Amino acid sequence: MATLTPFSIKDLIPQEECLMVERKRSDLFIGVPKENVLTEKRICITPEAVQTLSTYGHRILIEKGAGEASSYSDLDYSKAGAEITTDTKKVFSCPVIVKVAPPTLEEIKLMAPYTVIWSTLQLKTLTRPYFEALSKKKISAIGFDFIHDENGTYPAVSALSEIAGTASILIASELMTTTNNGKGLLFGNISGVIPTEVVILGAGLVAENAARTAIGMGASVRVFDNSIQKLRRLQNNLPQRISTSTIQEKILLKALMRCDVAIGAIRGKNRAPIVVSDTMVENMKKGAVIIDVSIDTGGCFETSELTTHDNPTFVKNGVIHYGVPNITSRYSRTASMALSNIITPLLLEYTDSGDLDGTVHCESIIKSGIYSYKGLITNRNVAEWFDLDYKDIHLFTF
Numbered sequence: 480m481a482t483l484t485p486f487s488i489k490d491l492i493p494q495e496e497c498l499m500v501e502r503k504r505s506d507l508f509i510g511v512p513k514e515n516v517l518t519e520k521r522i523c524i525t526p527e528a529v530q531t532l533s534t535y536g537h538r539i540l541i542e543k544g545a546g547e548a549s550s551y552s553d554l555d556y557s558k559a560g561a562e563i564t565t566d567t568k569k570v571f572s573c574p575v576i577v578k579v580a581p582p583t584l585e586e587i588k589l590m591a592p593y594t595v596i597w598s599t600l601q602l603k604t605l606t607r608p609y610f611e612a613l614s615k616k617k618i619s620a621i622g623f624d625f626i627h628d629e630n631g632t633y634p635a636v637s638a639l640s641e642i643a644g645t646a647s648i649l650i651a652s653e654l655m656t657t658t659n660n661g662k663g664l665l666f667g668n669i670s671g672v673i674p675t676e677v678v679i680l681g682a683g684l685v686a687e688n689a690a691r692t693a694i695g696m697g698a699s700v701r702v703f704d705n706s707i708q709k710l711r712r713l714q715n716n717l718p719q720r721i722s723t724s725t726i727q728e729k730i731l732l733k734a735l736m737r738c739d740v741a742i743g744a745i746r747g748k749n750r751a752p753i754v755v756s757d758t759m760v761e762n763m764k765k766g767a768v769i770i771d772v773s774i775d776t777g778g779c780f781e782t783s784e785l786t787t788h789d790n791p792t793f794v795k796n797g798v799i800h801y802g803v804p805n806i807t808s809r810y811s812r813t814a815s816m817a818l819s820n821i822i823t824p825l826l827l828e829y830t831d832s833g834d835l836d837g838t839v840h841c842e843s844i845i846k847s848g849i850y851s852y853k854g855l856i857t858n859r860n861v862a863e864w865f866d867l868d869y870k871d872i873h874l875f876t877f
Contacts, residue, residue: 507537507830510573511561513545514580518788518804520548520811521579523597523623525819526559533560535827542570549811577822581605581620587612593853595835597822599624599635600850600861603775607865614854619835623822625858626848637684638817642807644688644744647770648677648696650806651740654768654792654799661799662766664739667697674699678734680754680779681744682709682723685772687716689742694719701734703754704745726754736762743771743779750777757781757796765797775804839872846872 509532511524522545524532529539539561543553553563564570571589576582577597581604582590590596593616600622613620627633648666655661655675667674677693679686682704693700694717701722704710710723724730735741735755741763745751751773760769760782771783778784782795786802788809793800807814825845832838838845839852850858855870862869 507532507575507826508573509537509539509575509577509826510570511539511541511545511577512567512570512586513542514548514578515583515586516580518808519580520808521815521818522546522549522551522811523577523579523815523818523822525549525816526551526555526561528819528823529556529559529561531823532826535830537826537830538562540564540570540573542567546815549815551812551815577826579818581609581622584608584612587616587618590616590618592616593618595619595621597621597623597826601775602861602864605865607867610851610856610861610865610867613851614856617854618851619849619853620851621845621848622850622858623818623825623848625850626825626844628844628847634821635818638821639807639814640684641688642810642814642817643772644685644690645692646806646810647685647689647742647744647772648692648698648740650791650801650809651677651742651768651770652696654801655739661768662739662764666693667699669697675740676738677701677740677742678703678731678738679742679744680704680726681746681773682706682713683744683746685744686742687713689744689772690721691717693740694721698740701738703731703734728759731755732759732762735759736764738767739764740768740770741780743769743773743783745773745779746776751779753777753779753781755780755782760798761796763796763798766799768799768801770801772806774802778802 532539541556541561541563543563543565557563568589571586572591575595579599581598581601582596623635652666653659655664657663664675675698677698677700679689679702682702686702690700690702703724703726705726769780771778771780773779774783783802788803791801791803828843829838829845832841832843849872850861856862856867857870857872859869
């Protein structure tokens with residue numbers, strides 16, 4: 480009696496093994512436009528990066544004057560192998576665009592369909608029509624501040640956080656000078672003189688670098704955060720033990736009343752939580768300095784307001800407030816080098832995958848930064864923020 484089987488004879492015949500055909504490395508034609516946002520002084524690709532990319536056979540078209548704000552001349556780029564043009568439309572017609580700030584609606588109009596744009600995302604500055612414009616032209620967008628590895632490390636964010644933390648202390652040091660109508664205090668390291676007291680809110684990378692810089696300048700530092708794990712990590716990473724505490728109103732108020740500088744470096748999922756109230760600021764020393772690094776997500780001081788690089792400070796309750804978003808743009812050349820060091824290897828990895836489809840198909844960390852794939856929103860946070868349809872990037876097959 481024949482044995483019953485769910486398979487036919489054809490199903491049981493051995494088949495050839497199907498192997499994935501490896502995509503060939505592609506050559507990129509990268510457009511680098513000049514930033515048209517007044518506060519944005521950085522550029523993503525330095526002349527050294529251009530030379531590296533050119534060595535691999537890629538073409539780079541840079542708009543005239545794009546690197547001037549970071550002290551890179553057109554001649555520097557030309558010598559490195561880039562093409563220089565005064566035609567903005569020609570730059571945006573490149574199949575790959577690399578810039579710092581996300582493109583404006585006018586810039587998106589200049590792009591060809593299916594363009595791939597690399598930039599930061601800066602959710603707070605965007606509106607729903609931006610994503611609708613991407614969708615209309617089926618443009619793919621990679622936010623390099625969203626790119627992260629399996630350990631949850633964000634390379635671009637980490638680099639910029641280091642700069643922002645260090646810069647916050649340097650800016651506070653400037654604002655305390657008599658010539659800037661400050662109290663005329665030096666941070667410390669002067670024999671026989673009590674060091675300046677610094678309070679830092681938060682225990683992330685910004686806070687860690689702010690604390691390290693303040694300690695190096697001789698200040699007395701105290702850090703507040705509600706995460707014991709973050710406080711422990713910060714303590715282990717610093718060159719010396721410092722005073723740390725969870726955020727308790729009575730203890731925090733006492734520290735703020737004594738401090739000369741307060742640094743806000745707390746971030747929330749959407750908006751930074753307000754940790755310091757108006758009343759608490761009123762009790763601070765007259766002439767004390769507040770640097771709210773969290774201002775681009777709302778600020779963690781109730782008295783904080785957005786300011787600009789041209790008019791960076793205002794005085795409220797006798798306390799000097801600094802509320803400039805994008806602090807790293809103040810040190811544009813350093814920030815540009817840091818960004819370029821991260822983006823250049825990612826661009827080379829992108830070309831090794833063949834194209835965007837190859838990147839999505841393989842296990843590349845670049846995939847984590849894709850928030851628009853041919854016009855479809857593939858980042859859940861972006862979709863929820865702007866009430867857009869969400870498509871999981873991992874569900875695309877080729």
